[in-house]
Amino acid sequence: VENVRLLDRLSSRKAVLGTLYLTATHVIFVENGSETRKETWVLHSQISSIEKQATTATGCPLLIRCKNFQVIQLIIPQERDCHDIYISLIRLARPVKYEELYCFSFNPKLDKEEREQGWKLVDLSEEYNRMGVPNNYWQICDVNREYGVCDSYPTEVYVPKSVTAHIIVGSSKFRSRRRFPALSYYYKDNNASICRSSQPLSGFSARCLEDEQMLQAIRKANPGSDFIYVVDTRPKLNAMANRAAGKGYENEDNYSNIKFQFIGIENIHVMRNSLQKMLEVCELKSPSMSDFLWGLENSGWLKHIKAIMDAGIFIAKAVAEEGVSVLVHCSDGWDRTAQVCSVASLLLDPYYRSMKGFMVLIEKDWVSFGHKFNHRYGNLDGDPKEISPVIDQFIECVWQLMEQFPCAFEFNERFLIHIQHHVYSCQFGNFLCNNQKERRELKIQERTYSLWDHLWKNRADYLNPLYRSDHSQTQGALHPQIAPCNFLYKFWSGMYNRFEKGLHPRQSVTDYLMAVKEETQQLEEELEILGERLANLQKSQLGDNKVKNKQQDRSKQSGLSTSNNSLANTPQEYSNDLKSFPSRSPSQGDEEDSALILTQDNLKSSDPDLSANSDQESGVEDLSCRSPSGGGCLPSEDSGKDSDEAVFLAG
């Protein structure tokens, strides 16, 4: 469709004219204009909602909201075209079969062996061995090899040495969705462990011998402690309500040597609404500080993030400082349980703070343990009540930790943002379906590619320049403060305002430091080579004064100069009224306005398939493209007869 306008979200007077294309996998907007054919690509899987707004004189507005928080506002000239686009997008954004998803047609031009190797990059059996199991206390168990015991668990899990198949089967019958207690993380320093399960089907008085034996076995697998914690991540009220439905929580009287603890993280519906409210705040036009802060508080979002973090901290402390094993569950053991176990593991084990380790962590606690990616993130059209930003919250917890401990993680913010992006993009097969069983049935590994492989190949873009494996922050456990530190939680504008040019620090410290590091390394290597050459020359041509050492032209290498013109930016709108200064006409375009235009070809981001409009990636040099608008327009002061009217600038 031609002559479509793309509106700038924050500066509604700035619209770009172009052509809109719909393909099988993407919506693409290409700007008109001779030199700058800027393209905006949006994957259908990323589309969360489409809103057709009332037709105005300029055309028919269409608002596309994406799962990665991008918001695209288009004006379609003809109402009929707008309607067609709307209907098409609705269908395209709600696939009914897996085969419709992008990952089945995506072709990164790798051969079959490379694809296979890509999937092998993250190997969970290696990971368990690294942790230190199997050992005297823990054994691998394949009773679920045909998914006969629990269809949302993997084929192989780790259980205490003393546990028999009979106990596992018995316990699974007493757990919601048959998700019996299994090992999530083993802390070899003191044999304490983090185990995970779902809620017991205890109702008000039911008991199960095998389940009780299971918990006993977990306790015995840690000879250093005579009890275990059982952590229910739900609010007490919800857990109690579950009892009426025949489920519930562990009764300390029935299970010997447990200490029971509620942590109180809200459920998926509360979280879904919380995110919704927060995004509404983000969509406010020119909000005041007050609107923003109240809106953020009313959404409750940061409160929930803190709750998840506090739970992870509690568990990490129990394991590392008290040496006590913990069994974690929520209702079904695949949402809050996954969040809390992975946060705790991250705090405890520096391996998970490395890039590879983080991928392993997600593969273990989210992918293998049956987090319902399809239902939660809407790969396929499904029940809207199942949608919830569960992994988004975990990823944000990691970011909050990165802000508090800048040297502790091998990866940077961009790594997290790209992972979140791909949870929804369905470009790779890792986050498809709801569990391992479904993925194997669909032969995902033979028909799609692995995100981990892709990220790993581009890892140079994802490194944190401040990370050093010998640094104090990277050794051992992290100890974040719990209370009082509400203020330490910040609004993640890098994620929720990701695509808004002009909101972020213009210059990326991360990229600058990475470039510095690289240059230092190159120079050191050069120095070494020169040193050797010098030594050789001196040896072979003693006394020959004509020998001249080649002077190295130490001209600045890649991207170190921050004082180049791509730092140029233009003024924002500094008043709520949008009348601009009169003297600047659009034709007097600033050369400063568009320092760097990204097209699909020269996209610097490591992710070529990421929509090309992601120039807001913190890695890309600043390119604030705002027109010199904003100005001093006041509501006309009513001055009555006297001439003391407040003067204002006409638009």
Place this chain on the structure above:
Amino acid sequence: MLRSSQPLTGPNRKRCREDEALLGTILDEGERGFIIDTRSAQAAKQARMTGGGTEPKSSYPQWRRLHRPMERGRPLQESFIKLVEACNDPSLSMDRWLGRLESSRWLSHVKAALSAACLAAQCMDREESNVLVHGAEGTDTTLLVTALAQLILDPSCRTLAGFQGLLEREWIEAGHPFHVRCARSASSHARLKQEAPIFLLFLDCVWQLSRQFPFSLEFGEHLLLTLFDNAYASAYGTFLCNSEKERSLCKVKESTHSLWAWLNQPEEKQKFLNPLYSHNVLVIWPSVEPQSIQLWQGLFLRWIRPSRHLDEAWEEIQRLVKEN
């Protein structure tokens, strides 16, 4: 850019030929200038009743007046106190924190200050017009706007030496009454009439700029914290008294040492420099969206949150840059 105090128009709309002539000489024939008044239009009008006022259009035809109300005086001090109380309240739970932060209104004041300064800068840079800034007395919000505007516009103000010059010029010599403004700070029970943390508000705005433009200021947070400390209590005479006149009467220059002299010693200077600094000749336009304005944790949470990990990060940054 010029600064002054309010014209004493009064209820009878007095005129002053000399004042009009002075402002007249600034502008060429047909040129326009802007007056940025840091009071609301209503407050400015009310000021007439007590002898003050605004420049009437008829007498100053080439000047356009813009109002950018900014908080000052008691309300600003209250805002500061509320914020510090919120930060120090251990019983404050997460679901109340943002509300308390908001009700102190401190961040709103930061936003307003930055916006006003950007407006002044825009007038000069984009409109190529002269600007006159004043509030009531010309000693508080006026200086905030002119100093910030220069930081935004002028790269030489962003060097360590240039920033010191800016402070001397726009705050000290311009007559900001440090002695009465920076008296007891936030925890004192005495609510002094003249006390107001305008200078701190300025430092907060500078910090916001440094966060948004990490490469463009030659100095870092450490300098801003040092300035904050010294404005309230200092071993040096730089921030003493309320005006040059008082300093002269008290013989400050003869009897005390200068903060700048200490700061500029090579061993001390190192600690204040920003390792990421790279001279940026362009104008730096900050974003004033709420998401871009953050609580200055380094100041407000200075004694509450552990800074070890962040200090280590800065050390690492310095090490990386030095190695190169």
